[in-house]
Amino acid sequence: MKYFFLLLLLFSQYCRADCNQESDQCAIVGEWNFAVSVGAGVYTNPLNGGDNTPLILIPEISYYGEKIFFENNTLGYTLFNGQQLVVSTIIQLNHEKAYFTRWHPQNIFLDSSAPSNIVDKDEVDNAEGNNDNDSIIPEITIDDVSSKRWAVDSGIQLNWFIDSSTDVEVQILHDINNVYNGFNGQFQLNRMLKFEQLPNTRMSYSFGTNVNSKNLVDYFYGVPPAQAQNKTQAYQGKLSINPYFRLALVHQISADWSAKFNVKRVFLDSNMTDSPLVKDNHINTIFAGVTYDF
Numbered sequence: 001m002k003y004f005f006l007l008l009l010l011f012s013q014y015c016r017a018d019c020n021q022e023s024d025q026c027a028i029v030g031e032w033n034f035a036v037s038v039g040a041g042v043y044t045n046p047l048n049g050g051d052n053t054p055l056i057l058i059p060e061i062s063y064y065g066e067k068i069f070f071e072n073n074t075l076g077y078t079l080f081n082g083q084q085l086v087v088s089t090i091i092q093l094n095h096e097k098a099y100f101t102r103w104h105p106q107n108i109f110l111d112s113s114a115p116s117n118i119v120d121k122d123e124v125d126n127a128e129g130n131n132d133n134d135s136i137i138p139e140i141t142i143d144d145v146s147s148k149r150w151a152v153d154s155g156i157q158l159n160w161f162i163d164s165s166t167d168v169e170v171q172i173l174h175d176i177n178n179v180y181n182g183f184n185g186q187f188q189l190n191r192m193l194k195f196e197q198l199p200n201t202r203m204s205y206s207f208g209t210n211v212n213s214k215n216l217v218d219y220f221y222g223v224p225p226a227q228a229q230n231k232t233q234a235y236q237g238k239l240s241i242n243p244y245f246r247l248a249l250v251h252q253i254s255a256d257w258s259a260k261f262n263v264k265r266v267f268l269d270s271n272m273t274d275s276p277l278v279k280d281n282h283i284n285t286i287f288a289g290v291t292y293d294f
Contacts, residue, residue, distance in 0.1 A: 033063065033064075033293070034059075034060070034294040035060040035291050035292060035294065036057065037060070037289050037292075038057055038289050038292075039287055039288050039290060040056065040288060040289065041054070041285070042054055042284070042286055043283075043285050044280070044282075044283055044285075046280040046281075046282070046283050047142050047277050047278060048139050048276075048277055048279050050099050050142055053098075055285075055287045073095075074090050075090065075092070076089065077090075084160060084161045084162070085159070085161075088156070088158075089154070089155070090154065090155065090157045090171070090173075092152075092154075092173075094150070094175065094179075096151070097148050097220075099142070099220075100142050100148045140227075140229065141277070142277065144229070145223060145227050148220060150179070151180055152176050153174065153184065155171065155172045156172050157170070165193065166192075169186070169187075169188045169190065169208075170186065170188075180215050180216045180220065181219075182212075182215030182216040182219070183213045183216070184211060184213060185210070186210050187209050188207070188208030189208065190204060191204065191205055191206070201249070201251045202249075203248065203250075204247075204248045206245065206246040207244075208243070208246075209244065210241075210242045210244065211240070211242075212240045213239055214238050214239045215237075217237030217238060217239065217240050218236055218238075220237075221235070221272060221275040221278060222235055222275065223235045223275065223277060228276075235275045237275070238271040240268070240269050242266050242272065244266040245264070245265060247263050247264075248260065248261070248262045249261040257292055258291045259290050260289060260291055261288045262285065262287045262288075264286075265285075266282060266283040267282050268281050268282060
């Protein structure tokens with residue numbers, strides 16, 4: 001059940017992209033929409049001790065009413081609906097917690113009281129033999145910091161439809177359950193293309209950036225001195241701006257079946273990667289498969 005929920009959280013962005021830009025792709029107002037994608041892919045985890053999430057079976061659920069809409073992880077209410085501008089208030093789960101959740105069965109059976117970082121005796125002997133006075137500092141992993149809570153974000157979403165194939169989306173959100181007591185925002189430019197040479201095929205791409213407040217970064221990626229294994233590992237989070245790009249290809253096989261390829265890369269700035277918890281400077285989401293729309 002947790003795995004099902006995580007997939008909804010990760011892929012909420014793909015459900016709404018089509019309906020915003022092509023009228024023939026829009027869902028019928030007042031009806032629930034269900035789809036499932038089957039294929040192969042991965043969602044990488046940038047944290048020490050964090051497992052990558054395999055993407056094999058991806059459910060998609062959405063509902064679009066006159067005012068209320070639901071898109072996997074997002075519940076929204078439309079405040080203003082103009083020809084080019086739509087203003088909505090939304091509520092959704094913050095996705096940062098997903099990096100701290102362990103899914104592999106081996107993590108269930110490991111003794112949680114055992115040290116998460118073990119220094120090999122040969123390494124210690126070699127260090128002593130080389131008269132190296134520097135201590136061997138094990139890395140900080142997600143097991144070494146306090147457990148993180150799910151944060152619930154709410155705020156305003158603006159959609160500006162420049163033309164039938166281009167739109168801009170802006171979100172400004174704040175957690176409403178006092179988990180990190182900060183804000184996060186998103187700016188995204190979306191563009192959809194069709195090809196005369198490839199009927200029933202469309203490509204969409206996005207450029208955007210995620211903005212995470214100092215309090216958010218500090219809560220999820222900061223390392224308090226009490227939890228650091230060495231004073232150099234203590235870290236206080238700072239505001240981070242993480243740009244990204246996304247590419248999606250969809251080929252409509254029939255009325256119900258389509259083939260899809262999605263790839264997304266998020267580039268983490270230094271205010272994230274300076275944390276001793278973070279091992280990578282990017283996050284990748286890759287998936288290729290087929291989708292059945294019920």
